[in-house]
Amino acid sequence: MGRFYVTTPIYYVNDVPHLGHAYCTVNADAIARWHRGLGDETLFLTGTDEHGTKVAESAESHGVTPAEWTDRTSARFQEAWRSLNVSNDDFIRTTEDRHYATVRTFLKRIYDNGYIVKDTYKGLYCVSCEDYYTTESLEAGLCPVHRRAVVEMEEDNYFFRLSAFEDRLIEWYESQPDAIRPAAKRKEALSFIRGGLKDVSITRTSLSWGVPVPWDEEHVFYVWYDALINYLTAIGYGSDDERVAEWWPHVHHLIGKEIIRFHCVWWPAMCMAAGIDPPASIFVHGWLLVGGHKLSKSMAGEEDSPVKLTEISPASLTEDFGVDAVRYHLLRDTPLGTDGEFSIEGLTSRYNSDLANNLGNLVARVATVVGSKCGGIGPAPAADSPLVAASEEAVAGALAAWEKFAPHEALEATWRLIGAANAELEATAPWKAEPGTVDDVLGSALEVVRIVALLISAAMPATADEIWHRIGLSGSPADELLPDAAQWGGYPGGLVVTKGDPLFPRRK
RNA sequence: GGGGUCGUAGCUCAGUGGUCAGAGCAGGGGACUCAUAAUCCCUCGGUCGUGGGUUCGAUCCCCACCGGCCCUACCA
Numbered sequence: 001m002g003r004f005y006v007t008t009p010i011y012y013v014n015d016v017p018h019l020g021h022a023y024c025t026v027n028a029d030a031i032a033r034w035h036r037g038l039g040d041e042t043l044f045l046t047g048t049d050e051h052g053t054k055v056a057e058s059a060e061s062h063g064v065t066p067a068e069w070t071d072r073t074s075a076r077f078q079e080a081w082r083s084l085n086v087s088n089d090d091f092i093r094t095t096e097d098r099h100y101a102t103v104r105t106f107l108k109r110i111y112d113n114g115y116i117v118k119d120t121y122k123g124l125y126c127v128s129c130e131d132y133y134t135t136e137s138l139e140a141g142l143c144p145v146h147r148r149a150v151v152e153m154e155e156d157n158y159f160f161r162l163s164a165f166e167d168r169l170i171e172w173y174e175s176q177p178d179a180i181r182p183a184a185k186r187k188e189a190l191s192f193i194r195g196g197l198k199d200v201s202i203t204r205t206s207l208s209w210g211v212p213v214p215w216d217e218e219h220v221f222y223v224w225y226d227a228l229i230n231y232l233t234a235i236g237y238g239s240d241d242e243r244v245a246e247w248w249p250h251v252h253h254l255i256g257k258e259i260i261r262f263h264c265v266w267w268p269a270m271c272m273a274a275g276i277d278p279p280a281s282i283f284v285h286g287w288l289l290v291g292g293h294k295l296s297k298s299m300a301g302e303e304d305s306p307v308k309l310t311e312i313s314p315a316s317l318t319e320d321f322g323v324d325a326v327r328y329h330l331l332r333d334t335p336l337g338t339d340g341e342f343s344i345e346g347l348t349s350r351y352n353s354d355l356a357n358n359l360g361n362l363v364a365r366v367a368t369v370v371g372s373k374c375g376g377i378g379p380a381p382a383a384d385s386p387l388v389a390a391s392e393e394a395v396a397g398a399l400a401a402w403e404k405f406a407p408h409e410a411l412e413a414t415w416r417l418i419g420a421a422n423a424e425l426e427a428t429a430p431w432k433a434e435p436g437t438v439d440d441v442l443g444s445a446l447e448v449v450r451i452v453a454l455l456i457s458a459a460m461p462a463t464a465d466e467i468w469h470r471i472g473l474s475g476s477p478a479d480e481l482l483p484d485a486a487q488w489g490g491y492p493g494g495l496v497v498t499k500g501d502p503l504f505p506r507r508k
Numbered sequence: 509g510g511g512g513u514c515g516u517a518g519c520u521c522a523g524u525g526g527u528c529a530g531a532g533c534a535g536g537g538g539a540c541u542c543a544u545a546a547u548c549c550c551u552c553g554g555u556c557g558u559g560g561g562u563u564c565g566a567u568c569c570c571c572a573c574c575g576g577c578c579c580u581a582c583c584a
Contacts (some may be wrong), residue, residue, distance in 0.1 A: 049584075121582090162581090188512045188579075195511070201582055222582065257513090257578055266581095286513095287577080333520075339513090339577070341520065349519090349533060356548055365543035371544075412532090422547055431542035474542040502544045 003042075003250040004035040009259060010047040010092060010230050013073035014054050015310070017080035019257070019342065022057035022314040025286050026330045027407060029086045029256045031459035034402045034410075037482040043247060045234045046081065047092030048074040052223035066209050070095055085323050085461060090290045092230050092446040094211075098239075101426070103226045104214040105238035106274050111215060115273040116159045121201050122154040133246055157201040158219060165182035165269035166197050172268060172278055180264050182337040185257065185284035189264035197265070228267045231279070244276075252281045254301060254336075254405075260284060283405045288293045309342060317347070325351050325504065326459035331407040331459050348507055355504040358418050359452070363467055365425065367499040373435045378472055380493025382440035388488045390420035391451050395486045398455050407459065414455040421448040446471050447491040452479045454486045463503060 008028045011021050025046055032044035050070040059069035074093055081088060092099065110116050173179070173190050180186040203219035206209065229237075231251065236243040253261050268278035284322030290309050315325045329347045332354070334340025368376055398414025425445060430438035449471055457464035457477040464477045472495025477485075 009584095014584075052521085052584075054584075157582095184513065190580095191511050192579075195580090198581065204582095223584080224582075228584090259579095260512095261579065261581075289577080335521085338521090343520095346520070346533095350543095353533060356544060361546045363541055363543095365547080367543090367558080369542050415532090419548095423549090424538075425542080428550040429540080429542080499543095506544050506546080 002040050002467055003247060004032070004040040005043045005235070005247045005251045006032050006035075006045070007231050007234075007253050008046040009253075009255050010049040010094065010227060012049045012054075013070050013077070016060055017055055017077050017301060017314060019312040019314055019317070020288055020309050021077070022080070022084060022326075023330050023334070024254060024285060025081060025086055025269040026084060026327050027285065027311075027336060029084075029088070030327070030331055030458045031252075031254075031405065032089075032409050033087060033461065033478065034482075036075075037454075037458060037478065037480070039354075039481050043090070043235070044088045045090050045231070046077075046086070046088045046094060047230060047234075048094070049223065049227045049230075050074065050093055050095045051210045051220075051226060053207055053209075053460040054500075056207055067095065071503060083318060083323070084314060084327065087461075088332050090234050091189045092234050094226055096233075099226070099230060099233045100211050101239065101303060102233040102237045103211045103221065103229050104228065104230060106229050106270075107221065107225070108214050108273060109505060110270065110273040111158075113273055113275065115160060115164060116158050116202070118156060119159045119199075119201075121153050121157045121159075122152070123488060147244065152266050155205065157205075158203040158213065158216070159199040160202045160225070160270070160273070161199050162197045162266065162269055163199050166193060167274055168248070168272055169193050169197075171274075176278075179278070179280065180282045180284065181285065184258060185264070185337075189191050189260050192261060200266070223294065224262055224266070225270075228262060228270065239433045242271075248276065251279050252283060253279055254283050254285065257284050259287055264450060283336065284336070285336045288334060288340055288342040290342055312342075320348065321351060321507075322504070324463045325355055328355060328411070328460055333408070335408045336405050344443060351504065352506055354415060354501070356506045357458075358415060358422065360503040361423055362418055362445075363449055363470065364499065366442065366449060367497050369431050369438075370442050370446070370497045371499060373430060373433070373438050374497075376497055378446045378491070378493060379439035379443035381489060381491050383486075383489060385424075385440065385444035385447075387417075387420060387424055387444050387448055390417050390449060391486075391488050393417070394455060395451065395483050399483055402458070410455070411459060414452060417448060419454075421445055443491065443493055446497070447488065450491045451486050451488075452483065454480060466500075466503065470500055 006028050008024050011017070015021070028044060028046065032042050035042045048070070055070060056066050059066040062069060064072075070093070076092055107116065170190070170203070173186065173193070176184060177186075180189060202222045202225040203213055204222055205219055208220060210223060211226045213219040213221060218295055231253065232244065232248070235247040253263055263282055264278075264284075271278045288309050290312070313328065326347075329350055333350060370376060394413045394417035397416075398410040400414060401407070402408035424441070428438070428441045430441050449467060452471065453464045453467040454477045461478060468475075468477050471491070
């Protein structure tokens with residue numbers, strides 16, 4: 001038992017919550033729940049990123065203040081996570097006072113340490129965009145958005161001396177080979193560092209929607225520069241050193257592959273510059289992709305247009321399939337670290353085979369036979385059941401898999417146990433036997449069901465609770481301590497087993 | 509242009525320098541009937557992107573090429 005601090009990126013409020021956000025958040029949630037089950041003191045953080053030009057513009061175009069706008073848009077994320085049964089302990093918004101305080105303290109320390117300097121930023125500026133462009137991003141020498149000429153401009157900005165950390169970052173990468181996973185992503189970030197680092201401008205004078213620079217109130221920090229610091233805000237950096245000392249060594253950032261540079265290069269350097277350790281662990285996940293015309297028409301909008309992942313709302317899926325089915329699919333289908341293909345057909349197929357046919361049907365058939373052969377009272381398991389080995393393998397497999405951020409493997413291991421239980425029922429056919437001769441096999445089947453409930457609780461909390469109650473247990477599998485509770489023999493017997501409606505009715 | 513990554517059975521994906529390259533789903537056959545027409549057993553199915561090279565031997569190592577995707581510094 002220890003501590004476990006897991007974070008998602010804070011999502012930019014100008015997006016609507018989509019399936020890509022849900023993928024990351026549900027994975028973080030399941031991992032957090034698993035660690036709570038292990039007895040770890042767990043802190044699970046998510047939130048919204050609310051500064052920057054785009055937010056200020058959106059607010060203006062809707063005729064509201066940025067504060068009103070972000071209140072509205074941030075709420076959509078909080079609702080989305082509630083509806084997916086996400087158990088975050090905290091929800092941080094970068095517009096909160098606590099975040100302003102931490103950002104100013106943290107960056108002031110970097111400034112005092114000499115790693116933030118004032119310099120002139122020169123670049124090609126589009127007056128309409130109020131933004132700079134690199135030569136490469138221009139189209140025919142014109143601003144790609146407004147198709148107008150850009151002008152040479154210069155602005156006094158504060159720069160973070162990222163270049164000063166090249167060697168220290170490489171040293172850190174070499175001394176902490178597991179800090180960034182998977183290895184391929186670590187390699188990518190390391191190559192970037194080895195390619196040479198330039199200083200980065202971290203302040204703006206062209207807008208006011210940001211955190212004011214404490215030593216020069218004319219400037220606000222560039223949005224990424226305040227966003228990353230949220231991970232420290234949430235544990236009280238600047239106001240509660242003891243809390244930071246407790247949690248920071250146990251942080252695990254779960255991020256998407258498109259923001260590697262900020263998290264794996266800038267962020268560790270910022271930490272070093274402020275005099276704290278870089279984050280202990282960063283896990284980079286891939287993307288969910290949608291390959292063309294695979295989604296059902298009702299979701300596609302236009303009849304023949306390809307659907308983007310960002311157009312799929314988690315709410316539409318949970319209404320259709322149920323919360324736990326969507327959670328299961330997100331966790332089971334695409335391993336963290338690689339890209340995966342998402343489709344309604346895939347979700348439906350997995351729902352039917354894994355949830356309806358295997359898990360749901362197992363629970364149903366066991367309950368029925370206990371009803372007919374044991375008067376509805378579940379017997380205790382046999383100590384020498386052939387299912388003991390399968391059960392131990394599943395528990396060991398799940399433990400190892402969650403530990404390495406591989407929810408899909410944990411669920412695979414669990415489903416092998418479900419398969420073994422179904423096969424054992426075929427082999428012993430207790431429905432044909434005389435009452436009184438089948439207590440061992442049915443008790444063992446119930447024990448498998450109990451252990452499965454424990455193992456899926458992090459992924460499908462509501463389903464796990466329901467199964468738990470159907471086999472007569474009280475409380476919740478989430479309150480049991482793993483892995484001890486999943487040891488063979490925990491089902492006491494003598495409990496009322498109820499059948500109930502199908503957990504996952506088959507779909508067409 | 510540079511960096512990274514992926515390209516393996518119909519589909520989604522594992523995998524290893526060396527016996528016949530694996531899983532789940534889908535397909536085919538059989539068994540069973542407790543169960544959500546579920547389950548269980550058996551089975552069909554692959555020139556491991558293309559072309560070279562290293563090696564006694566490569567799907568796995570190296571090079572080139574083709575195709576997909578991410579990043580390329582101030583964009584969330």
